[in-house]
Amino acid sequence: MFRIIIPAYNEEKRISPTLESYGRFFSKLNKEGLKNELLVVINNSTDNTIGIVEKYSKIFPNINYINLKPGGKGFAIINGFKHALNHSNVIGFVDADGATSPEAFYDLYLNLKNYDGIIGSRWKKDSNTQRSIGKLIRSKGFNILTRVLFLFPYQDTQCGAKIFRRKVVEKIVNQIEIPEWGFDVNVLYLCKKHKFNVKEHPTIWVDKEGSKIKPIKVPIQMAGGAIRLRLLNSPFNFLVKAYDKLLPERLKIHNIS
Numbered sequence: 001m002f003r004i005i006i007p008a009y010n011e012e013k014r015i016s017p018t019l020e021s022y023g024r025f026f027s028k029l030n031k032e033g034l035k036n037e038l039l040v041v042i043n044n045s046t047d048n049t050i051g052i053v054e055k056y057s058k059i060f061p062n063i064n065y066i067n068l069k070p071g072g073k074g075f076a077i078i079n080g081f082k083h084a085l086n087h088s089n090v091i092g093f094v095d096a097d098g099a100t101s102p103e104a105f106y107d108l109y110l111n112l113k114n115y116d117g118i119i120g121s122r123w124k125k126d127s128n129t130q131r132s133i134g135k136l137i138r139s140k141g142f143n144i145l146t147r148v149l150f151l152f153p154y155q156d157t158q159c160g161a162k163i164f165r166r167k168v169v170e171k172i173v174n175q176i177e178i179p180e181w182g183f184d185v186n187v188l189y190l191c192k193k194h195k196f197n198v199k200e201h202p203t204i205w206v207d208k209e210g211s212k213i214k215p216i217k218v219p220i221q222m223a224g225g226a227i228r229l230r231l232l233n234s235p236f237n238f239l240v241k242a243y244d245k246l247l248p249e250r251l252k253i254h255n256i257s
Contacts (some may be wrong), residue, residue, distance in 0.1 A: 002036040002109065005080035005093040007073045014208060014249075015040075015089060019053065023060030025102035030062055033145040038063045043079040046069025050126035051106040072177070074183030081173045095160035097208040104204040108163050116168050116196035119154065119188070120161035121139050124192050127202035135207065138219050145223055149230040150189055157184050159223075161203060170197050178234060182225025 004022070008015055019040070026036050040053045042065060050067055057063040068079060079095050084091045090112065094100050100120060112118045122129040123143070139158065146157050162184070170188040176183070191198045231240050 001088045002034060002035065002090045003084040003088045003244035004038050004105070005077055005084060006038060006040045006093065006096050007076035007080070007093065008040050008042050008045065008049050008053065008096045009071055009073070009076070010047045010049060011096045012045075012049050015049060015058070015096045015219055016099065018096055019056040019060075019063060019150040021098065022094075022102045022105075023056055023063050025106070027060050027062055028230065029106070036062055037084075039078040039080055039084060041068065041083075042066070043068045043073075044075040074186075075094065077183065077239055078173060078176055081169050083174070085166065085169060089166050090205050092161060092163035093160070099160040099205050099208050100159075101204060101206075105161055106204065108161060111199070111201050112163055112165075115199040117162065117164040117191060117226045118199060118201050119156070119163075120159040120205065121154070121156040122159050122203065122205045123155035124200060124202035126133070128204040130206045142202055142219065144223055144224075146185055146226055149226055150185070150192065152188065152192070156187065156200070157188055159203065159205060161205075162187070164191075164196075164198075168194075171196075178225050178229055181190055182222060185222075185226050186229055189233070193233075 006018070006027070019038070022038055026038060030036055034257075040059075040063065041054060042050050050065070053063070053065045057065060065085060066079065068076060080093065081091060090109070092105070092109070094105050104120070108118050108120055121127055122139070139156070143155060143157065146152050168191060171194055172187065175190055176186050178186045188198065228240060231237055
């Protein structure tokens with residue numbers, strides 16, 4: 001079973017085309033022998049996201065959902081991981097906005113091969129990306145930071161399209177410390193720590209309107225989360241308390257409670 005987790009927070013304006021395209025594409029693959037499920041994890045939504053998801057779950061039998069009270073993309077994916085571990089061999093996650101098409105996501109699955117995981121990259125040669133200059137600059141700056149802090153080989157840690165084998169998710173799901181904007185870095189750090197072989201693969205990615213990412217606050221939160229994660233997993237972890245006190249509350253990335 002291949003389960004695809006789609007975290008959804010107030011996505012009533014963007015999730016319909018995603019569920020339509022993913023539902024139709026992967027329903028066809030189900031008939032061709034690739035047993036799969038699209039698991040939408042609705043988190044803290046105050047709009048009609050659940051109504052739209054319920055509608056598409058009736059149209060496509062391979063669409064299922066869970067509805068959580070707390071919010072946050074990472075929190076949603078962690079709960080999706082735990083749910084998907086039941087009878088899943090391969091588990092992936094993708095953003096609800098449709099920036100990654102089902103064809104591009106399936107291409108990642110096909111290229112998983114003997115790797116423990118595979119992540120979409122918008123910076124690798126042969127990738128096809130449509131993004132604003134501002135987002136390109138912020139992405140490259142954050143990537144430089146993560147490479148310095150964690151010695152990652154990856155050119156893109158933040159693309160919202162990643163797939164892992166069951167053994168990876170089982171190993172790391174209860175060790176993830178940062179469920180918010182540092183989530184992807186945390187997952188990749190744990191994969192590196194446990195010596196899982198994760199491949200970075202070029203992908204097709206199209207920027208979508210309606211993003212809830214604030215162009216100043218969120219990049220600072222991401223950088224703060226990466227620095228905090230590095231401190232937590234270093235001989236200098238005693239500095240984390242001091243670091244937390246210095247960082248303004250509105251910019252903090254909190255641990256999972």
